[in-house]
Amino acid sequence: DIQMTQSPSTLSASVGDRVTITCRASQSISSWLAWYQQKPGKAPKLLIYKASSLESGVPSRFSGSGSGTEFTLTISSLQPDDFATYYCQQYNSYPITFGQGTRLEIK
């Protein structure tokens, strides 16, 4: 199975900050990586697919990069609505696996 490791597990930041979350795969997944945002009591929401493609309707302050085993999600200027938990997911091969999550909290 491909292990997905996110860092950090928790991130404290302020409105307006630029933040970056990292996801590492235990083996190459090409660009078959997605990022999701989840708020308490809600289903995950797709933000980024194929490592760097922005899902329709997602604000442009979200961006993704990387390929192979190293990936990043960047939020260019944090907004109040962005405080949530973020997950990476590989869909290069089965079983599909998720990172453990990064909780983004208000500083």
Next chain:
Amino acid sequence: QVQLVQSGAEVKKPGASVKVSCKVSGYTLTELSMHWVRQAPGKGLEWMGGFDPEDGETIYAQKFQGRVTMTEDTSTDTAYMELSSLRSEDTAVYYCATPIGGGAFDIWGQGTMVTVSS
């Protein structure tokens, strides 16, 4: 516009089975590849299995092999996930999800809370 609407919360005793449904609207089920993901309280996302259109088969995560069955009723565009031999560790929110655009899960159901308790 695709929507996935799941069945309501369930409370089950250890050893019982649960069957969660996921009704599709806006598409037909045959046009989709349905997957199931669960999330235990305060924990991360865990993929349980889903339909692989390349092989035309349903693939299950090894952890759930022998305990989970994913089926579809194309006459009602409803997908089902049945989990048997329930234990307390199966207490979780169960989501159906599907990749419309290709690969990543862009459409999710609202989730179904399954509580396993004696």
